[in-house]
Amino acid sequence: MSIRFVLAVAGLPLFLGSFTGCRAELGECDEAAARQIVFRITPAGEEPEEETFAGGIEDGTPLYAGQALMQVHCGDSGFCHSPAARGSGRAGAPLGLDFDLALACRVGVDPCCDEAQCEAYAMQSCMGDPDPDCVQTTYDTEMARVGAGIERLRRNQRQTYDHRYDVLRTVEDGSMPPGAAGEGTRAFAEYYGEFEAGTFSGRIPTLDTSAGREVLRNWLACGSPVLEFSIPQDADDGPGDDCGAGPIGRCGVAAPGLEPPDPTWDSIYDRVLRPLCVSCHQPDNPFWGYNDAGNGQELDYLDADDALTAMVGVEASSRSAATDVDCAESGTLIVAGDAEASIFYRKMTAEPGCGESMPLREGGRGLPENVLEPIREWINAGAMR
Numbered sequence: 001m002s003i004r005f006v007l008a009v010a011g012l013p014l015f016l017g018s019f020t021g022c023r024a025e026l027g028e029c030d031e032a033a034a035r036q037i038v039f040r041i042t043p044a045g046e047e048p049e050e051e052t053f054a055g056g057i058e059d060g061t062p063l064y065a066g067q068a069l070m071q072v073h074c075g076d077s078g079f080c081h082s083p084a085a086r087g088s089g090r091a092g093a094p095l096g097l098d099f100d101l102a103l104a105c106r107v108g109v110d111p112c113c114d115e116a117q118c119e120a121y122a123m124q125s126c127m128g129d130p131d132p133d134c135v136q137t138t139y140d141t142e143m144a145r146v147g148a149g150i151e152r153l154r155r156n157q158r159q160t161y162d163h164r165y166d167v168l169r170t171v172e173d174g175s176m177p178p179g180a181a182g183e184g185t186r187a188f189a190e191y192y193g194e195f196e197a198g199t200f201s202g203r204i205p206t207l208d209t210s211a212g213r214e215v216l217r218n219w220l221a222c223g224s225p226v227l228e229f230s231i232p233q234d235a236d237d238g239p240g241d242d243c244g245a246g247p248i249g250r251c252g253v254a255a256p257g258l259e260p261p262d263p264t265w266d267s268i269y270d271r272v273l274r275p276l277c278v279s280c281h282q283p284d285n286p287f288w289g290y291n292d293a294g295n296g297q298e299l300d301y302l303d304a305d306d307a308l309t310a311m312v313g314v315e316a317s318s319r320s321a322a323t324d325v326d327c328a329e330s331g332t333l334i335v336a337g338d339a340e341a342s343i344f345y346r347k348m349t350a351e352p353g354c355g356e357s358m359p360l361r362e363g364g365r366g367l368p369e370n371v372l373e374p375i376r377e378w379i380n381a382g383a384m385r
């Protein structure tokens with residue numbers, strides 16, 4: 001049945017439209033639940049043992065719970081809906097219909113998630129190499145690999161979003177994941193665990209349970225957000241400080257190549273807003289399910305000029321579901337001459353003062369200081385066009 005279904009899908013490019021009559025209802029989005037983090041709790045290739053759960057994290061890769069369910073049940077970087085799966089390994093899943101949502105990279109595990117580490121890595125691995133270009137070549141190759149990983153993740157996040165009704169419907173009617181192989185994927189899900197205040201609180205519920213299907217439904221209803229990379233925890237971070245919960249890993253959007261802007265609006269717009277903010281802050285934002293009026297995304301960044309006009313001297317207006325303090329009634333977006341008083345600036349730091357740190361997907365960490373500094377400088381100099 002399942003294989004027939006996926007083949008039928010392959011032959012019907014417009015299948016989304018053709019199923020609208022019986023499309024699954026996604027229902028309400030609980031944002032906090034959609035961003036619940038689970039952690040991979042055993043080293044790759046080993047059976048999960050009770051002691052491993054009790055004793056702590058050995059791998060620690062974080063994913064949102066819904067992202068983890070898609071990952072383990074649909075392809076896990078190797079079968080069916082994974083770009084790595086070929087031929088019979090796809091079990092009929094159409095080529096290109098990939099839901100691989102594994103992290104793009106893990107800092108501390110993959111040497112090139114950020115530029116500084118990558119440079120150190122390239123220097124180290126080229127030590128004693130007579131080729132004068134070795135460092136640059138190694139650096140470029142490794143950064144390109146991370147770039148490709150991010151592209152893969154974003155493409156598959158988009159596919160998941162575009163196919164959200166069918167994903168939910170086929171999981172709910174039991175046709176996905178298919179048959180005996182589908183049952184086998186349960187074992188992978190058991191590698192992921194939830195933590196509360198740093199303490200193991202249980203395995204992630206699998207898709208053959210109603211609890212697991214509810215996790216998936218809610219995550220899809222919220223726009224299928226994904227974590228993109230992890231950073232090993234700082235020694236002074238308590239469990240639960242970072243990306244919602246858990247004993248390891250901050251997480252966020254990988255942004256290799258995020259170059260510090262010059263202290264001019266054009267440069268700030270090109271290097272920061274365009275890559276990191278416009279995807280949400282535009283009238284027709286297809287992602288993330290934040291389109292209700294009053295949620296902050298009416299702040300339209302599609303056009304550089306309009307974006308600036310919409311902020312200088314303009315009161316903030318957004319309401320945040322995730323925090324107690326709304327930006328509405330908290331002040332002005334850009335106060336020319338005073339970066340610290342500007343909500344636009346504060347929102348990009350780890351202490352936004354109202355709502356959450358931007359870009360939202362960054363996991364509440366704010367942008368790095370070398371990016372913030374020229375933005376501060378530009379606002380303090382008068383926030384000129």
Ligand code: HEC
Nearest residue numbers: 276277280295296316317318320327344355356358359360
């Ligand atoms: C994943 C979606 C998303 C991304 C990406 C994103 N934002 Fe937001 N933004 C929101 C949401 C949702 C709110 C309202 C909730 C809040 O304030 O926490 C918001 C609110 C804001 C506000 C307050 C607007 C007001 O009138 O109150 C500012 C300023 C802002 N974002 C700037 C940025 C900047 C700058 C970036 C990029 C560095 C960015 N955002 C990236 C979703 C996003």
